[in-house]
Amino acid sequence: MLSHGLPFPLGATAERAGVNFALAAPNATGVELCLFDDSGRQETRRLALPACTDGVWHGRLADAQPGSVYGYRVHGPWAPHEGHRFNPAKVLLDPYAREIVGRYDGSDLYLGHVPGRPADCDPRDNAAVALKARVAPPPPPPQRTATAAARPRIAAGxxxxxxxxxxxxxxxxxxxxxxxxxxxxxxxxxxxxxxxxxxxxxxxxxxxxxxxxxxxxxxxxxxxxxxxxxxxxxxxxxxxxxxxxxxxxxxxxxxxxxxxxxxxxxxxxxxxxxxxxxxxxxxxxxxxxxxxxxxxxxxxxxxxxxxxxxxxxxxxxxxxxxxxxxxxxxxxxxxxxxxxxxxxxxxxxxxxxxxxxxxxxxxxxxxxxxxxxxxxxxxxxxxxxxxxxxxxxxxxxxxxxxxxxxxxxxxxxxxxxxxxxxxxxxxxxxxxxxxxxxxxxxxxxxxxxxxxxxxxxxxxxxxxxxxxxxxxxxxxxxxxxxxxxxxxxxxxxxxxxxxxxxxxxxxxxxxxxxxxxxxxxxxxxxxxxxxxxxxxxxxxxxxxxxxxxxxxxxxxxxxxxxxxxxxxxxxxxxxxxxxxxLRSTRWWPATPADDSPALRWLTPEGSAMTPPDWSRSDRLALALLFDAPRTSASGARWLVLLNAGPQAVSFSLPPGRWEGRLTSDAGAHVHTRALAATEILAPATLWLAKMEPEAALDAALANAPSVIPGATLG
Missing domain, CATH: 3.20.20.80 (Glycosidases)
Structure with a gap:
């Protein structure tokens, strides 16, 4: 027999004294717990949940245990135009099911309404084919086994x-x-x-x-x-x-x-x-x-x-x-x-x-x-x-x-x-x-x-x-x-x-x-x-x-x-x-200070992008300079060159000793090489280059009077 049990937690909870069942259905007039054989095909018992607390129907079954297969029949009005579709002829899956028995096959036996007549309640019983839940064992202790790995903490960038x-x-x-x-x-x-x-x-x-x-x-x-x-x-x-x-x-x-x-x-x-x-x-x-x-x-x-x-x-x-x-x-x-x-x-x-x-x-x-x-x-x-x-x-x-x-x-x-x-x-x-x-x-x-x-x-x-x-x-x-x-x-x-x-x-x-x-x-x-x-x-x-x-x-x-x-x-x-x-977790300022890292947009000629440059449709090429602080030797400078147009484009690189690290037109086996002051990019190509901190500092000091103005982003 079912005792009253508790209205929480929802679902089927295995306990020492059996299994507590709880289902939230505040508009229902009654709920029956249906137990099945291990295959889920044969209904063996049907028991009314004896209590309803704050819209949760509940009961504890002393002889239930982990592995028990169950479903629900829920009683209430069949009134689709009022939003109610209760039909106790249909066995229902517990939404809190930890393991599910059976598979929906698309047959009309799963319909709550008569096929072709959506306003009428279907009286056919679907217990043999309905989806059911299997009671899960209690969860293991909070600590995992010694072989279980700790959760990683991946930095956002x-x-x-x-x-x-x-x-x-x-x-x-x-x-x-x-x-x-x-x-x-x-x-x-x-x-x-x-x-x-x-x-x-x-x-x-x-x-x-x-x-x-x-x-x-x-x-x-x-x-x-x-x-x-x-x-x-x-x-x-x-x-x-x-x-x-x-x-x-x-x-x-x-x-x-x-x-x-x-x-x-x-x-x-x-x-x-x-x-x-x-x-x-x-x-x-x-x-x-x-x-x-x-x-x-x-x-x-x-x-x-x-x-x-x-x-x-x-x-x-x-x-x-x-x-x-x-x-x-x-x-x-x-x-x-x-x-x-x-x-x-x-x-x-x-x-x-x-x-x-x-x-x-x-x-x-x-x-x-x-x-x-x-x-x-x-x-x-x-x-x-x-x-x-x-x-x-x-x-x-x-x-x-x-x-x-x-x-x-x-x-x-x-x-x-x-x-x-x-x-x-x-x-x-x-x-x-x-x-x-x-x-x-x-x-x-x-x-x-x-x-x-x-x-x-x-x-x-x-x-x-x-x-x-x-x-x-x-x-x-x-x-x-x-x-x-x-x-x-x-x-x-x-x-x-x-x-x-x-x-x-x-x-x-x-x-x-x-x-x-x-x-x-x-x-x-x-x-x-x-x-x-x-x-x-x-x-x-x-x-x-x-x-x-x-x-x-x-x-x-x-x-x-x-x-x-x-x-x-x-x-x-x-x-x-x-x-x-290139994986910054902070927004780049539109007008960076000279002593702070900056992102600078450059034309292929090496000058700062201007509004007319941004509006050009005849040349889809530019450079992005991720600039280290001008007076610092601690950070490398990175340069992205790209050309999305149909013609090759010549790029004048910013002053300094640039090392080519990636060219998308050459595949994976790219040997790092020193780049010339002028390089030509093929159509639909991206390059990535790096200037090491010492070279970046030398270039900054040698070209201190020349300030590349920042461009407003997006």
Whole structure:
């Protein structure tokens, strides 16, 4: 029998006296706890939770234990136009489930309504197929084992993000055992982490790893939501990425991955989806929140509460104005940090989490305020995807201090500057300079640092880097949407041939563009983010929306890796680590004092940039001088030369003995050499040069009367 138990903590909590069950459903009239056999197919007992405290239904079952499989039947009115969709014929997943049994298959048995009649309640019982939870054992003591690594502390200016997919990273990796390929354990393999550590990556950013339910449409096509942005279990690691090794669980294997990453001195960030759930719109399945308390968990349209606000484009939005929804997210985030070892989060469609009723974005919304004061979460790495399709959806730069944000304007500017000159999407020197120096217009306020800008040129959503310089049109027929899905504005360039080619000139041009774009990304001010596979030349054959392609199109092919390109990335990141001014965590002053470090913008002739120079469209070339204090021998000077135009450009270097350290037109195997007073840069090329402190001081003293005026940034 069930005793009253406690209304906290929410979820199923294993105790000495059994298991305490607690579910927040304030609009429900009753809740039944349903117990199942180990497979989750056969319902063995159904017990009414005996107590309800402040909207939380609860009870303690003395003979339950870790490993017990359970779900809920929640009673209440079926009144869709009032926002209520209670249907006790449907077994519901506990949103606090630590481990999930079963998989949604897209059948109409999961619908709360009669198929084709959304106003009518479906009486069919779905207990045999419904998603259930398995009671987790109590968490281990706070101290980890002696082999567990301490969490790394990566300085903001040293952070280099690497966005990857757990399955895609290792599914075709020849040095990962076949039984571990595509799993958390596979990602933890030494050969995989060796590569990332050798590159200079500091922070792994995993695409969604919380338990998901694929869309009905994809399932009927034999596809799945490979990217994983259809979460239904916010505490449970996705079981599809578990190796299934005896003696492990999805949670324990994920924790072992986190420990392996930490042992390398790297951080682990996960992409999380709290803005919507896999239950989609009013025609979607009833899996969990919809049947538990639809009016509590979701933003409903005020004119007709049978319909959902859809600021996500995915059919629904969780309502973070409700304390219980906020609690669900906060409890889940803390679980991933304290129990599973995560160091930070990238929040998908983050403005939704800060929208009030009616849709207005609020920088001081409850969710953002709760994160800021939380003793655990406030110390994690917080990254926002700062857009959705809600009112005023684009919020780049609007998140509070302490947050980083994906900067798609950086992406579009670099593509437009290097790939689109003379065509739609082209940008000039001023916009390039603004984005290269961390987009001060968006981020230089409220105490935010340049590192708040997460710079990227490619991400999971869009072309890979190789495809960006190989295709001008999307090629998404495999997605089953008649090539209508995915962005049609890619700002790409194919070099005169669409797709793969054997033409050596085209191939050489594409290779050079990839090196230049990678060099620009990794040497810009801000926090750089690499897309997994870009460093080895991964192609998706022109598919710029491969969200449903869990196959060799998206799995990285390590046997065909472009090792020269990988070596080039390693070299650039080593130079970034060496060149402190290029990863500054402070904003450069527009008019620097003579005795302070400065960033100076120069024409190819070596003079300070003037307004007419910034406005020129006939020559897309300039130099950036990261100047050490004029009277100091303690800091090196660094010089970035770049030419995005179609013609070679001659550069007059500032006085002194400059040492060439990188040229993107020459690949990774660049021998350091002394530069001449005048150098010629080929089209679409970036160079990096260094003047050692002694030489810098000699040059400064010899040229003291000549002051290079600073230019206003962006």
């Amino acid at each position: 040293e952070r280099v993000l690497y966005e990857l997919h757990v399955r895609g990273q290792t599914r075709r990796h020849p040095e990962v055992p076949a039984e571990l390929q595509g799993s958390y354990a596979g990602l933890a393999e030494p050969a995989v982490l060796d590569h990332l550590q050798r590159l200079g990556v500091t922070t792994l950013s995993l695409m969604p790893v919380q338990h998901r339910a694929d869309e009905e449409r994809l399932l009927h096509m034999g596809l799945s939501n490979y990217w994983g942005y259809t979460t239904i279990g916010w505490f449970a690691p996705e079981v599809r990425y578990w190796s299934g090794r005896p003696g492990t669980t999805p949670a324990s294997e994920f924790r072992a991955l986190a420990d392996a990453v930490h042992a390398r001195g790297m951080e682990l960030v996960i992409d999380v989806v709290y803005n919507h759930s896999a239950e989609t719109d009013e025609l979607g399945p009833t899996l969990s929140l919809r049947g538990i308390d639809n009016a509590l968990y979701y933003h409903l349209r005020p004119d007709d509460r049978a319909h959902y606000e859809n600021w996500t484009g995915c059919g629904n939005c969780l309502n973070f104005a409700e304390p219980r929804v906020l609690q669900l997210a906060m409890d889940s985030l803390r679980h991933w940090v304290t129990e599973l070892g995560v160091d930070g989060f990238r929040f998908d469609l983050a403005p939704v989490l800060a929208r009030r009723a009616g849709g207005d974005f609020e920088p001081r919304a409850p969710f953002l305020a709760a994160i800021a004061q939380d003793p655990v979460l406030s110390r994690t790495l917080l990254i926002a995807e700062p857009w959705d399709i809600g009112p005023g959806g684009y919020q780049l730069g609007a998140f509070p201090p302490g947050w980083l944000e994906w900067n798609d304007r950086y992406r579009d500017t670099q593509r437009g500057f290097w790939l689109r000159q003379g065509r739609e999407g082209a940008v000039g020197l001023g916009e390039f300079a603004h984005r290269f120096t961390a987009s001060s217009g968006e981020f230089a306020h409220g105490g935010r640092a340049p590192t708040a800008s997460v710079n990227f040129i490619t991400a999971h959503d869009g072309f890979t880097l190789r495809d960006l310089v190989s295709y001008e049109e999307r090629h998404n027929a495999a997605n089953g949407e008649d090539n209508r899905d995915g962005s049609s504005r890619n700002l790409s360039r194919n070099g005169g041939v669409e797709g793969e080619t054997d033409d050596p000139a085209v191939r050489a041009g594409r290779a050079g563009l990839q090196r230049t774009l990678l060099a620009v990304l990794l040497l810009s001010q801000g926090t750089p983010m690499l897309l997994a596979g870009d460093e080895i030349g991964h192609t998706q054959q022109g598919n710029n929306n491969a969200y449903c392609q869990d196959n060799e199109l998206t799995w990285l092919d390590w046997t065909q890796a472009d090792l020269a390109l990988s070596d080039f990335v390693t070299r650039v990141l080593a130079l970034r680590s060496e060149a402190a001014p």
